[in-house]
Amino acid sequence: MIEVKDLRKGFGDVEVLKGITTTFQPGKTSLIIGQSGAGKTVFLKSLIGLHIPESGTISFDGRINTNFSIEEKMQWRQEIGMVFQGGALFDSQTVEENVMFPLKMFTKQSQAEMLERVNFVLDRVNLENSNDKLPAELSGGMQKRVAIARAIVMNPKYLFCDEPNSGLDPQTATVIDNLIQEITDEYKITTVINTHDMNSVMEIGENILFLKDGKKEWEGSSDEMFKTDNEAVVGFVYSSNLFKKVREAYLKETN
Ligand SMILES: Nc1ncnc2c1ncn2[C@@H]1O[C@H](COP(=O)(O)OP(=O)(O)OP(=O)(O)O)[C@@H](O)[C@H]1O
Numbered sequence: 001m002i003e004v005k006d007l008r009k010g011f012g013d014v015e016v017l018k019g020i021t022t023t024f025q026p027g028k029t030s031l032i033i034g035q036s037g038a039g040k041t042v043f044l045k046s047l048i049g050l051h052i053p054e055s056g057t058i059s060f061d062g063r064i065n066t067n068f069s070i071e072e073k074m075q076w077r078q079e080i081g082m083v084f085q086g087g088a089l090f091d092s093q094t095v096e097e098n099v100m101f102p103l104k105m106f107t108k109q110s111q112a113e114m115l116e117r118v119n120f121v122l123d124r125v126n127l128e129n130s131n132d133k134l135p136a137e138l139s140g141g142m143q144k145r146v147a148i149a150r151a152i153v154m155n156p157k158y159l160f161c162d163e164p165n166s167g168l169d170p171q172t173a174t175v176i177d178n179l180i181q182e183i184t185d186e187y188k189i190t191t192v193i194n195t196h197d198m199n200s201v202m203e204i205g206e207n208i209l210f211l212k213d214g215k216k217e218w219e220g221s222s223d224e225m226f227k228t229d230n231e232a233v234v235g236f237v238y239s240s241n242l243f244k245k246v247r248e249a250y251l252k253e254t255n
Contacts, residue, residue: 001026002047002158002190007056009046016042018214019056026157027188029181029204031195034211035236040194041162043211047192048080048160049073060158078106081151081189083161083180089135089146095122096131099150106154121149125179141172145179152183159184159191170199177203198243201225210236226250 002024009017016039024030032040045051047058049065057064060076068076089098096118103114122128125145135143144164151159161180165173177200184191193200201208205222210233218233225237226247238244 001061002192003057003059004047005057005059007043007046007058008054009042009051010054016214017046017053020211020214020216021056022209022216022219024190024192025207026190027185028206029184029191029193030207030209031193031201031204032209032211033195033201033236034217038211039214040211042214044160044162044192044194048082078102078154079157081154081156081159083144083147083151083159083164085163085166089143089150091135093134094131095127095133095135095138095146098135098146099153102150102154117153118149121153122146124152124183125149139172140167141175144168144172144176148176148179148183152187152189155187156189159189161191161193163194163196165195165197165200173197173199174203180204181206198237198240201237202243202246227254 004020004022007017007020008015020043032043034040042051046053052066057066059065060079063072063076065076090101099118099121100114103109103117109117122130125148127142127145127149130138130142135146138146159180164176164180168176180191180193181204183189195201202222205225208220208222208225209216210218212232218228218230220228225233228234238247
């Protein structure tokens with residue numbers, strides 16, 4: 001579980017995160033949404049320790065990250081998996097080498113042990129028989145699956161994904177959403193996703209955090225999102241005609 005309390009972060013005179021409090025539960029996929037500039041990336045970067053907050057705390061199963069000793073920080077780093085926007089694979093390395101990278105970096109496993117684990121996670125993301133391929137030889141969706149395999153190879157407790165669906169067609173995006181959700185549930189990972197993709201919001205929708213001007217404006221499930229009267233949420237999510245119609249149909253059916 002990740003508990004965020006009154007998190008504040010700014011740059012110079014500009015306050016970006018203005019006191020965010022929330023909780024992310026294990027086995028659940030939480031989505032962070034909001035307008036461009038709302039503070040989603042700064043929030044995600046704060047969670048993974050790339051930004052040091054001015055005040056407030058982030059605790060990982062009771063451990064506050066700014067209090068970590070060097071050893072605790074090393075341990076915590078190994079408990080985190082990340083899927084970056086665009087995949088961030090090493091272009092000159094094969095799929096196998098890309099996925100094995102964290103094991104080589106952080107463990108003393110033998111080549112055979114590492115290979116067994118790499119094959120297990122590649123199998124889990126339905127990418128068997130692709131070990132020797134280079135990223136350029138794969139489709140966008142396959143590259144995302146390699147990135148997910150690499151993110152889970154260390155068996156993380158926490159998984160952070162920045163726009164995992166960017167550049168994917170809606171069908172492939174749904175496959176990636178489902179994969180992240182299944183893995184999160186299966187391994188009881190605490191997963192946080194930054195997204196602009198409203199399909200993901202409808203598809204995953206377990207816990208949605210809506211940021212506005214650096215504050216938590218609203219939080220709930222996608223079902224609750226259909227029913228909310230919060231003007232900022234309605235204005236943002238239902239600005240598209242498609243989602244407006246979906247909402248109207250949902251409300252008609254449930255009333
Ligand atoms: N390193 C930085 N230095 C100064 N200002 C920053 C820095 N990083 C972000 N900001 C500012 O913080 C605000 C929030 O940015 P952030 O990237 O978190 O928005 P976002 O919600 O992720 O937007 P988008 O959806 O466009 O990616 C913006 O006004 C941005 O200019």
